[in-house]
Amino acid sequence: xxxxxxxxxxRLARGQLKNxxxxxxxxxxxxxxxxxxxxLSLTNQGLVDITTRMPLIRKLIDLTFVADQFVYPLNDATAxxxxxxxTEEFVEEAFVKVLDIYDSTGDLYQPSKxxxxxxxxxxxxxxxxxxxxxxxFAYMDPTDSAYIGPKIRIxxxxxxxxIIADDDIISLPPNLVTALQLYVAAQYISDMGGKDQIxxxxxxxxxxxxxxxxxxxxxxxGTSEVEEVSRFEDNGFV
Numbered sequence: 043x044x045x046x047x048x049x050x051x052x053r054l055a056r057g058q059l060k061n062x063x064x065x066x067x068x069x070x071x072x073x074x075x076x077x078x079x080x081x082l083s084l085t086n087q088g089l090v091d092i093t094t095r096m097p098l099i100r101k102l103i104d105l106t107f108v109a110d111q112f113v114y115p116l117n118d119a120t121a122x123x124x125x126x127x128x129t130e131e132f133v134e135e136a137f138v139k140v141l142d143i144y145d146s147t148g149d150l151y152q153p154s155k156x157x158x159x160x161x162x163x164x165x166x167x168x169x170x171x172x173x174x175x176x177x178x179f180a181y182m183d184p185t186d187s188a189y190i191g192p193k194i195r196i197x198x199x200x201x202x203x204x205i206i207a208d209d210d211i212i213s214l215p216p217n218l219v220t221a222l223q224l225y226v227a228a229q230y231i232s233d234m235g236g237k238d239q240i241x242x243x244x245x246x247x248x249x250x251x252x253x254x255x256x257x258x259x260x261x262x263x264g265t266s267e268v269e270e271v272s273r274f275e276d277n278g279f280v
Contacts (some may be wrong), residue, residue, distance in 0.1 A: 046208065051113075056226075058246065064080070086204050093138070093201045097141060104195050105128055106123050107177075112176055224253060
């Protein structure tokens with residue numbers, strides 16, 4: 043489900059934030075200008091929380107092995123060993139964690155054509171930090187039968203893009219748009235500071251956590267499945 047931030051803000055104003063100072067009394071359904079920046083900031087905070095908890099956004103980046111280099115930081119988009127010419131633009135600030143790795147013959151949609159690896163499962167590929175990869179000598183040695191280079195493709199979890207303007211798009215499954223509304227309401231109302239407001243805000247946060255937890259448990263948003271990325275198939279892996 044994709045909705046504009048303007049529509050999302052209207053839902054908040056007519057729903058969880060109704061009868062609060064954040065809603066313009068003369069224009070029901072609109073966030074008061076004095077609180078617009080706060081609600082926008084809380085929305086972006088919620089988007090980060092949701093897309094960090096759940097691998098809703100999966101992106102790809104290619105990595106080319108460098109001789110005698112075994113550790114590869116993934117926090118610098120300008121690193122020469124990273125190549126996003128055949129994938130999405132790599133934005134290091136959006137990186138959450140590595141999900142899967144495919145060798146030079148890999149095909150994201152037909153695993154039988156190549157090999158899929160997951161870090162920290164066999165000892166050959168590890169994550170010294172959340173945003174770096176370390177490869178064993180065997181995996182990097184062209185003369186070794188275990189060699190997986192010279193180029194690999196990394197599938198990683200990414201955060202939602204920051205929302206800036208009213209016409210920017212919030213891209214979340216329908217179930218999680220509601221969760222985002224609960225998150226924003228919880229944070230905003232709790233910050234009002236009164237005893238009743240804190241209690242009400244805590245109630246919204248409990249609903250938010252339950253909403254997200256049930257989504258993960260029931261796989262409502264399909265986060266356990268590999269998301270199709272057409273560029274991989276269209277451009278190939280070379």
